[in-house]
Amino acid sequence: MRSHKAWLLIIILSVLVLLLAACDSDKDDEGNDESNPPPTTPLPTLPAAAEVVMVNTTFQPQQIEVTVGTTVIWTNQDADTHTVTAGPRENPTGLFSSGDIAAGGTFSFTFTEPGTYVYHCAPHSGMDGTVIVTAGTG
Ligand SMILES: [Cu+2]
Secondary structure (H helix, E strand, C coil): CHHHHHHHHHHHHHHHHHHHHHHHHHHHHHHHHHHCCCCCCCCCCCCCEEEEEEECCEEECCEEEEECCCEEEEEECCCCCECCEECCCCCCCCCCECCCECCCCEEEEECCCCEEEEEECCCCCCCEEEEEEECCCC
16 A cells, blocks of 8 residues: 555656656747747738718818728718718719718728729718728738
């Protein structure tokens, strides 16, 4: 009984020593990796977003440039209702049309093709904006 316990103790100690040794070598590897990280591959392109606010019956910024795939979010900070309507006032394209956006409301649209997109607010002449969409790099 006594020698059986002694052997068990020796085996447990041996396993512990082996585990500690393994941990030490792991730590060394990780330490080296952290202090000298390998070159990282480019991250996948995340969905991009850009913001335009409607304030003082204008779009701010009045013109923005984004890359393909960007979602533009318009937020109405005025008390008046506005719209975000694609195309020139006299000839809407129908690409997007927010309908009425009440105070505090938002509208978003994702641009999937490069180009220059003019838009306007239907009720307010002179309230116009432009989104320039360029080909993305990624
Ligand atoms: Cu408006």
